[in-house]
Amino acid sequence: MHPDVTADLAGLATTLCTVESALDLDKLRAEIADLETQAADPSLWEDQERGQEVTSGLARKQATLRAVTGLRSRLDDLHVLYELAEDEEGAQGQEALEEADTERKTLRAEIESLEVRTLLNGEYDEREALVTIRSGAGGIDAADWAQMLMRMYIRWAERHKHPVEVYDISYAEEAGIKSATFAVKSAYAYGTLSVEQGTHRLVRISPFDNQGRRQTSFADVEVLPVVGTTDHIDVPEAEIRVDVYRSSGPGGQSVNTTDSAVRITHLPTGIVVTCQNEKSQLQNKLSAMRVLQAKLLERRRHEEQEQLNALKGDGGTSWGTQMRSYVLAPYQMVKDLRTEYEESNPGAVLDGAIDGFLESGIRWRRSGASVS
Numbered sequence: 001m002h003p004d005v006t007a008d009l010a011g012l013a014t015t016l017c018t019v020e021s022a023l024d025l026d027k028l029r030a031e032i033a034d035l036e037t038q039a040a041d042p043s044l045w046e047d048q049e050r051g052q053e054v055t056s057g058l059a060r061k062q063a064t065l066r067a068v069t070g071l072r073s074r075l076d077d078l079h080v081l082y083e084l085a086e087d088e089e090g091a092q093g094q095e096a097l098e099e100a101d102t103e104r105k106t107l108r109a110e111i112e113s114l115e116v117r118t119l120l121n122g123e124y125d126e127r128e129a130l131v132t133i134r135s136g137a138g139g140i141d142a143a144d145w146a147q148m149l150m151r152m153y154i155r156w157a158e159r160h161k162h163p164v165e166v167y168d169i170s171y172a173e174e175a176g177i178k179s180a181t182f183a184v185k186s187a188y189a190y191g192t193l194s195v196e197q198g199t200h201r202l203v204r205i206s207p208f209d210n211q212g213r214r215q216t217s218f219a220d221v222e223v224l225p226v227v228g229t230t231d232h233i234d235v236p237e238a239e240i241r242v243d244v245y246r247s248s249g250p251g252g253q254s255v256n257t258t259d260s261a262v263r264i265t266h267l268p269t270g271i272v273v274t275c276q277n278e279k280s281q282l283q284n285k286l287s288a289m290r291v292l293q294a295k296l297l298e299r300r301r302h303e304e305q306e307q308l309n310a311l312k313g314d315g316g317t318s319w320g321t322q323m324r325s326y327v328l329a330p331y332q333m334v335k336d337l338r339t340e341y342e343e344s345n346p347g348a349v350l351d352g353a354i355d356g357f358l359e360s361g362i363r364w365r366r367s368g369a370s371v372s
Helices: 004-022 027-039 048-087 090-118 139-159 189-196 281-312 346-350 354-367
Strands: 127-134 164-171 177-186 198-205 213-224 240-245 261-266 272-276 320-329 335-337
Touching: 004 027, 004 048, 004 090, 027 048, 048 090, 090 320, 090 354, 127 189, 127 281, 139 177, 139 189, 139 198, 139 213, 139 346, 164 272, 164 281, 189 213, 189 281, 189 354, 213 281, 240 281, 261 281, 272 281, 335 346, 335 354, 346 354
Parallel strands: 198 320
Antiparallel strands: 127 177, 127 213, 164 177, 198 213, 240 261, 261 272, 320 335
16 A cells, blocks of 8 residues: 555544544443433423424434444445455556545545544534624625525535525615514534624626726624524513504515514614514514524623633634735635635635634634634
8 A cells, every 4th residue: 555545544543543432432321321211201291392302412423423334334444445446456446446545535534534523522613503683884886795694504504405594685775675583493503604604795897886896895794603592581561562564675675565574673782683584473572582682692692701701811703803804806715704714716716615714713712712
């Protein structure tokens, strides 16, 4: 076996050992056994939320165990593939070697991806994500940019088969959107997408400028964890004002003929959330309440973090607000301003190919680079 291949396989084995250690496979198997016992209890579904929590947790842990044991088996088999390739001669030997090299490349990507997943061990990282995008400075270009970002994240979710539920879209008058809120309903969506929070900058030749001038526009991305049943975020009815209105689409046109859209104002904080995705006023109110609870949870977390930072005397974290630059003219590049990770194909990035940015952001955050 070529020394470079031997060294690479040894490196993959080391990384996989690190992953297995971080996951604590013995503990993982014990947790699966416990959840299987709970899932077999006929009384489990008397509490629908508890039943969903147990079965989804079981499925998630089983999938993780299958993934890591499968990678270990494939890595062991890869050594055999290379040995068989060495025993073959001529065209057959070359074909076997190419097959082994292809499997090694695929295996490396999957092991590294699972390694990144093990870094998502924060308190809320396993949660689904609630994403809000708002247009910033840049006028009509910024509204168009906000819509482009929304499409980018939805395309990323589609690539990974993560369901998306759109709660609210506020359309701009000429083009694009003023804001949008949607949920990515998949385990670890919050931990993965939380590194996207911040200001995204676009530089391009404006399609809305008849003189073809270059325009810089901004949009803000907020990522919150979806509230769970154990978060105890109580919102008394006396603290909210609920307004209903008619849903609207692009250009202000009415989407339906009933006042089904809901706006909830949290009076103590001034937080306002809206939902107009569902045809039912009740469904929209329930969805809006979930968004409000997520925002209140984030507010509480932020206040707790500020208290901790004051005790530690470190002044807090400093990611900076502007976190990524997308340049379409005069050259083509997307660059993360925190991690220095960059891609030279903005078209692919805007079509949802953002895994490289997500992984580098997660590794960077874990390294402690976000602490000033």
